[in-house]
Amino acid sequence: MSYELKSATALAGEPCSYAGSKLLVRGPARNLTEPYLAFIGGTEVFGRFVERPFVTETEALLDRICVNLGSVNAGVDSFLSDADILEIAGRAETTLLQVLGAQNISNGYYKVHPRRNDRFLCAHDPLLELYPEVDFTEYHFNKHLLNALRSCCTTRYETVRDHLQDTWVERMGELISALNGAVTLLWVHYDVDQQVLFGHEPALVDRPMVDALRARVLGVLEIPVHTARDAADIDGMFYGQLDLPSAQRMLGPKEHLRIAQQVAQYLRPRLKT
Template sequence: MSYELKSATALAGEPCSYAGSKLLVRGPVRNLTEPYLAFIGGTEVFGRFVERPFVAKTEEILQQTCVNLGSVNAGVDSFLKDPDILNIARKAQSSVMQVLGAQNISNSYYKVHPRRNDRFLRAHEPLLELYPEMDFTEYHFNKHLLSALRSCCTNRYETVRDHLQETWVERMGMLIGALEGQVTLLWIHYDVDQQALFGHEPALVDRPMVDALRAQVLGVVEIPVHTARDAEDIDGMFYGQLDLPSAQRMVGPKEQQRIAEQVARYLQPRLAN
């Protein structure tokens, strides 16, 4: 095991930002004047706790510059609200966009942080009316909030969940449209804890939701993976001494390599045309 003394993300590619954007993405900053591929996504694309995320490995295989626009805990809204990141992706030879979780979007029931989309900011009036017995000042993260909603009342929680899933399909469609449909979806999915409410990533996303987007994109690359814990893939990860539980729930270097190989295999013939 490796212990990172400065921070959990202080690796070879420390977080960086591109001109005009406030979103921290995986570094190093790349030269955007030459042809490149763009990868948009959250924690898995960023490669948290991993020295070389799959985007860097894909670049090595394809011998083509790959710009990592992955951001820790980013959701769909992180990118929709960032025209500079969208502009980088639009100018790419090809863009790959991760299928992100449905819990991390602002919606009719609650508002999330504009960049760290996993963070709950406030409840909207419909949620206050649906759950008048709850004090929403106690919650700071979306999964914690939704778990509490379900514990309080399963039927009312399902109303919120259904709305989130419908909003996700609409919002993902908007993001695809912002990239003019010239995008491939990357559906990385894995079990974190089968007994937990949010034990599967991406959270609250199922196959019919992804299928609803297929006609709008160039293709879908589906890759089931395992966490570093389940794949016994902790060695080679970089994390602080208190971050081991979090690192175990992430995608480790071996699975990052496998993702890179499958993504490269998909992109290679398309880049040749």
């Protein structure tokens, strides 16, 4: 095992930002004057706890500059609201857009943080009316909130869940349109803990939701993967002594390499020589 005592993300690729963007993405910052491929996504694309995320490995396999626009805990809204990131992705030879979780979007029931989309900010009136018995000031993260709503009333939770899923399809469609549809969806999915509500990533996303977007993109690259715990892939990860449980739930270096190999195989015949 490896330990990084400064922080969980203090690796060779420390977070950086581009142009006027306020979103911290995986560094080091790249030269955008040469042709490049762009990867947009959350924690998996960023490569939390690993020295060489699959974006870096893909660059080595393809010998093409790959710009990592992954951001820890980012959701659809993080990118849709960031014109600078969209502009960078729009200038890429091709863009891979991660299929992100449906819980981390602002919607008719609640508002999330504009960049750290996993953070719950406030409930809107419809949610206050649906759950008058809930004190929403007790919740700071979306999954914690939704777990509490389900525990309180399964039927009312399903109303919120259905709305989130419908909103996700709409919001992902907006993001695809902002990139002129010139994207491939990267659907990396895995089990975290089948015994809990959000035991599968990306959370609340099912095949019909992804299928609803297929006609709007160049393609969908689906890659089932395993957590570092399930793949015995902890060795070579970098994390603080208190971060082991979190690291075990992330993707390890072997899985990142396996993703890169499949991404490279997919992209190679589609790239200009």
